[in-house]
Amino acid sequence: MLGMIKNSLLSTVETWPYEVLSKGEKEQLGYEERACEGGRFAAVEVAGKPFDEASKEGVLKLLKYVGGTNDKGVGMGMTAPVSITAFPAEDGSLQQKVKVSLRIPSQFQANPPCPSDESIKIEERQGMTIYSTQFGGYAKETDYVNYAAKLKAALGSEAAYRKDFYFCNGYDPPMKPYGRRNEVHFGTCV
Numbered sequence: 661m662l663g664m665i666k667n668s669l670l671s672t673v674e675t676w677p678y679e680v681l682s683k684g685e686k687e688q689l690g691y692e693e694r695a696c697e698g699g700r701f702a703a704v705e706v707a708g709k710p711f712d713e714a715s716k717e718g719v720l721k722l723l724k725y726v727g728g729t730n731d732k733g734v735g736m737g738m739t740a741p742v743s744i745t746a747f748p749a750e751d752g753s754l755q756q757k758v759k760v761s762l763r764i765p766s767q768f769q770a771n772p773p774c775p776s777d778e779s780i781k782i783e784e785r786q787g788m789t790i791y792s793t794q795f796g797g798y799a800k801e802t803d804y805v806n807y808a809a810k811l812k813a814a815l816g817s818e819a820a821y822r823k824d825f826y827f828c829n830g831y832d833p834p835m836k837p838y839g840r841r842n843e844v845h846f847g848t849c850v
Contacts, residue, residue, distance in 0.1 A: 718760025
């Protein structure tokens with residue numbers, strides 16, 4: 661627990677590497693098209709709970725893992741964003757299942773420590789192109805659903821992206837009161 665607190669308060673946060681390909685604005689919504697690097701991610705699935713509750717549970721598990729609850733007992737440092745894969749229902753609301761993931765820090769990419777928690781899996785992911793929009797505040801399910809709808813409207817029918825899931829991303833620790841960064845990402849079709 662101490663490693664987890666030290667990680668979130670004292671260490672620098674490594675950001676998932678990406679390159680901005682283009683920027684756009686439509687209906688007062690700014691967005692970017694980005695090429696994001698692949699790599700290894702720690703991921704945990706939580707089902708049967710509302711989005712906010714499931715997300716919090718998954719985030720806490722991953723914070724413990726990067727804080728030292730792993731086979732090497734090593735605190736790895738934090739990366740951003742914490743990414744929550746959300747699965748929209750027909751009506752636009754979110755299903756009661758999420759996948760919370762965190763990119764493994766660069767120095768551990770080649771050989772990440774094994775999680776002590778068996779529900780956490782290490783996944784190899786390919787690079788991807790995404791559409792992203794950013795907003796502030798303490799993001800909850802309603803905020804992500806709202807910004808996903810705005811991004812969908814801004815992109816219109818000409819943009820090709822996955823419709824069966826999207827990513828809800830938070831970049832800041834909970835104790836940061838202002839200047840917070842949240843994003844919704846739509847992954848392009850592969």
